[in-house]
Amino acid sequence: xxxxxxxxxxxxxxxxxxxxxxxxxxxxxxxxxxxxxxxxxxxxxxxxxxxxxxxxxxxxxxxxxxxxxxxxxxxxxxxxxxxxxxxxxxxxxxxxxxxxxxxxxxxxxxxxxxxxxxxxxxxxxxxxxxxxxxxxxxxxxxxxxxxxxxxxxxxxxxxxxxxxxxxxxxxxxxxxxxxxxxxxxxxxxxx
Amino acid sequence: xxxxxxxxxxxxxxxxxxxxxxxxxxxxxxxxxxxxxxxxxxxxxxxxxxxxxxxxxxxxxxxxxxxxxxxxxxxxxxxxxxxxxxxxxxxxxxxxxxxxxxxxxxxxxxxxxxxxxxxxxxxxxxxxxxxxxxxxxxxxxxxxxxxx
Numbered sequence: 001x002x003x004x005x006x007x008x009x010x011x012x013x014x015x016x017x018x019x020x021x022x023x024x025x026x027x028x029x030x031x032x033x034x035x036x037x038x039x040x041x042x043x044x045x046x047x048x049x050x051x052x053x054x055x056x057x058x059x060x061x062x063x064x065x066x067x068x069x070x071x072x073x074x075x076x077x078x079x080x081x082x083x084x085x086x087x088x089x090x091x092x093x094x095x096x097x098x099x100x101x102x103x104x105x106x107x108x109x110x111x112x113x114x115x116x117x118x119x120x121x122x123x124x125x126x127x128x129x130x131x132x133x134x135x136x137x138x139x140x141x142x143x144x145x146x147x148x149x150x151x152x153x154x155x156x157x158x159x160x161x162x163x164x165x166x167x168x169x170x171x172x173x174x175x176x177x178x179x180x181x182x183x184x185x186x187x188x189x190x191x
Numbered sequence: 192x193x194x195x196x197x198x199x200x201x202x203x204x205x206x207x208x209x210x211x212x213x214x215x216x217x218x219x220x221x222x223x224x225x226x227x228x229x230x231x232x233x234x235x236x237x238x239x240x241x242x243x244x245x246x247x248x249x250x251x252x253x254x255x256x257x258x259x260x261x262x263x264x265x266x267x268x269x270x271x272x273x274x275x276x277x278x279x280x281x282x283x284x285x286x287x288x289x290x291x292x293x294x295x296x297x298x299x300x301x302x303x304x305x306x307x308x309x310x311x312x313x314x315x316x317x318x319x320x321x322x323x324x325x326x327x328x329x330x331x332x333x334x335x336x337x338x339x
Contacts, residue, residue, distance in 0.1 A: 059237065059238070060237070060238045060307070061238075061281070062231050062233065062238050062239050062240035062303075062305070062306075063240050063269070063271050063281065063299060063300065063303050063305075064271050064279045064281075064300060066231060066240070066299065067299060067300060070339075101234075101237070104233075104234035104237060105233075105234070105237070107234070108231070108232040108233050108234060108237075108313075108339075109232075109339060110339065135278055136278075137278070139280050139281075139282075140280075140281070140282065140283065142265075142283075144264060144265050144308070146264070148264070148308065150265065150307060150308075152280070152281050153280075154274050154278040154279065154280035155278055155279060155280070156277075156278055156279075157278070157279045175279070175300065
């Protein structure tokens with residue numbers, strides 16, 4: 001009995017320890033993207049060595065995607081702008097969400113440093129979305145009186161956390177009000 | 192053998208108790224925002240949303256037929272909703288009935304007024320107005336501050 005407990009205790013401590021279950025490993029993936037300053041970003045390679053709190057948005061969605069962006073901002077603030085955590089918002093509307101558009105979007109929220117918005121070539125962006133298991137689908141298209149086309153997108157509502165090895169360790173409903181406090185709690189357990 | 196089973200049972204209980212719970216999209220604690228009278232800041236050419244409340248003070252039901260604003264090329268009432276397959280989306284809403292004394296809430300995560308293709312940048316401190324077009328009350332102008 002004693003020997004058996006000695007054998008099983010490490011299993012117990014592993015389960016209780018600070019190693020959350022790995023949901024997905026993005027460490028082998030590599031996406032060539034652009035940030036809001038049009039700087040080349042290889043994701044997730046360029047962010048390895050940091051935790052990443054990442055949400056998925058499009059800027060023509062001022063409602064639910066604003067909640068996701070606000071949640072990312074609140075997490076950053078509640079963690080006191082940590083240097084070991086990068087905050088990322090990736091668009092799934094790369095045609096409209098150019099780096100300049102993302103920069104303007106960031107400015108409208110008063111977002112300055114420690115926050116990366118990602119866009120890029122559609123192929124790379126949607127490969128990233130597939131890898132992150134983020135779904136998006138054009139849902140409604142309208143043509144304005146002056147002939148301009150408007151479209152809206154149904155999409156996943158998601159914030160996820162990657163560890164320093166680019167493994168997805170937590171996933172949440174991105175717009176939910178309670179999410180910031182849960183993310184902060186979870187990150188503080190593993191950092 | 193009995194000791195083995197007891198040990199495994201105890202260990203199993205401890206392990207399951209300590210396992211980190213998987214967070215998932217749940218509907219129970221989804222969006223719980225209250226309406227705040229405001230319009231979101233946004234860049235020129237971009238998209239913003241207006242949040243406010245409207246109370247039908249008439250003694251009969253009224254219908255919101257549409258909404259206009261000078262600050263955007265296109266202004267519409269939209270509703271945020273969850274699709275059957277779990278995605279979030281928006282849909283255009285027209286002919287919204289407001290019962291007598293009812294207050295219709297335009298709030299983040301629910302009904303809201305979409306301001307698309309903005310003519311100018313909306314910055315904190317600015318104020319704008321949107322005009323509801325109602326079947327009985329006519330046009331009702333609502334002034335709103337721009338703020339996050």
